[in-house]
Amino acid sequence: xxxxxxxxxxxxxxxxxxxxxxxxxxxxxxxxxxxxxxxxxxxxxxxxxxxxxxxxxxxxxxxxxxxxxxxxxxxxxxxxxxxxxxxxxxxxxxxxxxxxxxxxxxxxxxxxxxxxxxxxxxxxxxxxxxxxxxxxxxxxxxxxxxxxxxx
Ligand code: SF4
Ligand code: SF4
Numbered sequence: 512x513x514x515x516x517x518x519x520x521x522x523x524x525x526x527x528x529x530x531x532x533x534x535x536x537x538x539x540x541x542x543x544x545x546x547x548x549x550x551x552x553x554x555x556x557x558x559x560x561x562x563x564x565x566x567x568x569x570x571x572x573x574x575x576x577x578x579x580x581x582x583x584x585x586x587x588x589x590x591x592x593x594x595x596x597x598x599x600x601x602x603x604x605x606x607x608x609x610x611x612x613x614x615x616x617x618x619x620x621x622x623x624x625x626x627x628x629x630x631x632x633x634x635x636x637x638x639x640x641x642x643x644x645x646x647x648x649x650x651x652x653x654x655x656x657x658x659x660x661x662x
Contacts, residue, residue, distance in 0.1 A: 542617040547602050549618045552591055552637035556612035559586040563604035563613055569597040572604060588612075591637060595622050595630040616640060 533540065542548065559576030571594040579585040605613050618640065622630060632640075 536620070539620075542619065544617075546617050546619070547600050547615045549595070549600075549616055549622065549640060550593060550605070550637055551614050551616050551640045552634060553612045553614075554588050554591070554634060554638055556610045557588040557591070558610055558612070559588055560609065562607045562609070566603045566607045568601060568603065569599055571595070571597040588634070591634040593632050593637065595632060596627060613637075 559574070561574070564572045564574060572592070573594075574591045575589045576586040577589045579587045600615070602615060605611075605615050608614075624630065
């Protein structure tokens with residue numbers, strides 16, 4: 512009997528402890544600043560060096576460049592895509608990029624889908640992926656629980 516009561520005591524003690532679970536997706540976990548989440552791309556910074564494509568271990572980055580109209584000796588980015596079906600969020604592409612044109616954000620959600628084609632993200636999607644990212648200079652830092660996709 513004593514052991515039974517002791518067991519109940521242990522269980523009841525858990526009710527007094529602080530909750531560690533959250534009501535996802537209404538509540539969001541604030542990710543640490545160096546979290547490696549879904550990428551953001553800055554087309555203006557890209558020099559079309561192709562290093563990110565070469566370093567990607569899963570070959571999920573594709574890009575094309577074109578001659579700059581202002582300076583024909585320079586190349587500018589035309590298309591930039593990441594297929595997140597194969598991306599392992601390893602950070603290699605962002606590490607190797609000499610101009611920080613591709614960076615990782617705090618965003619971790621909104622890649623689940625019933626349609627594989629939706630995992631293929633183009634230059635527009637990657638450029639717009641700045642909400643709650645770690646690298647958005649103009650926005651104030653998000654409050655805890657605010658991070659995540661709002662589109
Ligand atoms: S994070 Fe890794 S796997 Fe994903 S696109 Fe970059 S290099 Fe490729
Ligand atoms: S490594 Fe950076 S600058 Fe070079 S092509 Fe990739 S995103 Fe552009």
